Amino acid sequence: MNFAIFLFVLPFCGLTLAQKLNDTIVVENIIETQSCDPVICVFLKEFSAMTEKMRAMETRLKDSETRLTESETQILELQNKERTTVVFSAALGGEDRHIGPFNTIITLIYRRVITNIDNAYNPSTESDHTVIFTSIFTAPIAGVYYFTFYYHSAMFHPVDLNLYKNDQFLAKSHDHEALQDRADNGGNAVFAQLQQGDQVFVRMSAHTHVWANNVSTTFSGFLVNEV
Structure with a gap:
């Protein structure tokens, strides 16, 4: 070819x-x-x-x-x-009784732990074999959290509960003293952005009170989203 x-x-x-x-x-x-x-x-x-x-x-x-x-x-x-799951819920606990009024501001102690996934809520600490009740939630990771706190009270004294993040005031639930109604219920809720290690707790103002038992006055929260 x-x-x-x-x-x-x-x-x-x-x-x-x-x-x-x-x-x-x-x-x-x-x-x-x-x-x-x-x-x-x-x-x-x-x-x-x-x-x-x-x-x-x-x-x-x-x-x-x-x-x-x-x-x-x-x-x-x-x-x-x-993905981290953080959920807690606690009640004041014990037999039916009044807590307060006191002459100073106190941090409410929620001793009955209902739920505590990831153990971020600490009802107490131990120092030198002495149990110190603190009722503080410490954020394990940075994120947006949702908190609620509710109360039951009688008519004899006012109620004034305040939710704090570290030293920052977040939310309030308040009821005036009344002479006619027999009991009151109230509460509040808030979204809060926390950094790892931030602490959240409930304080009760001086000369106020709440009703305590295993179900009525509670403090709860959970992680919505990590940031």
Whole structure:
């Protein structure tokens, strides 16, 4: 085959290969059933091998994409599982009784722990084998938290409860002394952004009171979202 015929055959073979790019078996059949110039045959064989390698690479790429998608899904699942859950709820506890009035401001002591997931609420501390009741919530991580505090009281004395973050006043629930109604209930709630280690607690003002038992006067909170 002279050079002119080679130039003619090469485009024709190239057209055939372009049409059969995705079918290596057909290319191999062409080599086996048709007589062509040795150079063209070598080219066809090399092209067939290259096509097969490309197919293998495409298969490996698809497998890698599948594994990547599966890995991303597993990472998201792990992140959801590792998301911190912080929830607490406590009541003053004990037998029915009045707490207060006192001549000074006090931090209310919620001794009955109802729920305390992640143990961020600490009803008491121990120092030199002496239990000191503190009733303080300490944020384990930075985030937005939701707090509520409710009370039950009698008519004989006013109520004045205040929610604090460290030394910052957050919310109040107040009721005046009354001579006619027999009992009152009240409370308040607030969202608060806390840094790790911030403390939240309830203070009762001087010359006020609340009613204590296992269910009536409570202090609760939970982590809404990490920030």
